[in-house]
Amino acid sequence: MLSFLLLLAFMGSPSPAKSQSPPLPQKLNIFILAGQSNMAGRGGVVNDTWDGVVPPQCQPNPFVLRLSEDLAWVLAREPLHADIDPNKVTGVGPGMAFANAVLTQDGTLGTVGLVPCGIGGTSITQWNKGGYLYEQLVTRAKMAVESRGAYAAMLWYQGESDTVNREDAELYKGRLETFFTNLRSDLQAPSLAIFQVALASGRGPYIDMVRQAQLGIDLPNVHHVDAKGLPLEPDGLHLSTPAQVTLGEKLADAFLKSIATSSPSPMSSNDANTDFSSFVYCLLIALCIDLAFR
DSSP states (O other), X not given: OHHHXXXXXXXXXXXXXXXXXXXXXXXXXXXXXXXXXXXXXXXXXXXXEEOOOOOGGGSOOTTEXXXXXXXXXXXXXXXXXXXXXXXXXXXXXXXXXXXXXXXXXXXXXXXXXXXXXXXXXXXXXXXXXXXXXXXXXXXXXXXXXXXXXXXXXXEEEOOGGGGSSHHHHHHHHHHHHHHHHHHHHHTTOTTOOEEEEEOSOOSSSOHHHHHHHHHTOOOTXXXXXXXXXXXXXXXSSSBOHHHHHHHHHHHHHHHHHHHHTSSSOXXXXXXXXXXXXXXXXXXXXXXXXXXXXX
């Protein structure tokens, strides 16, 4: 009996090979960050120089990781998109403020894994299936899930480049819906929660037309967070650092509200499995010790 219990305990304990793998938490709540410059982050960037100011809401957190350009999990810190959008000067975006706000308000979510994919100056057609940006997003998202993760949501902020041409603005709604539908299909996540930001600014005269298209998206589990009225940098296009903090917190509120009525939370079933396995393992060890000293 003792030998059988010891065998069970050994089978449930971490193997030497696993202990040498990169240290990762048992679970990761995966949040994809995609879109163009205001998602990639230009907060604090003036005249192609970032001021380096990181507000308290965006400070590193040991429970917030980031998938780097070379597909490695690292501690998340601003600028989140520095190696993802390397041809532009990046600053503060909404990602860190979002992650910290979510964890502050809901301590049961565990570790957050951010997957930055935003590239400045991109139009919606550049995110078409088969294109570089789309395929890069899918590759990075799938890699994140393979690292003991599960999709929690995608944060999407794009559209400024589609305000220049009237035809692009008119076609924006259909193109965006196609993008969302294709992405969910290719990630095998048909109910992936998407939180899209309605524009605060744009490069052309058709801002309102694109905003109406964004707010008119009626796909299931697509939520809207409005950035209109948030303060901009002197260029009149990019959100300032305080605005990015506000946006991140608004996105966090929308996410938490969306899961408040749905049970379990994104990773709670995994939490339960992990807790039960740990309980069984500890129980077996206790039984073995008790029998050994009888």
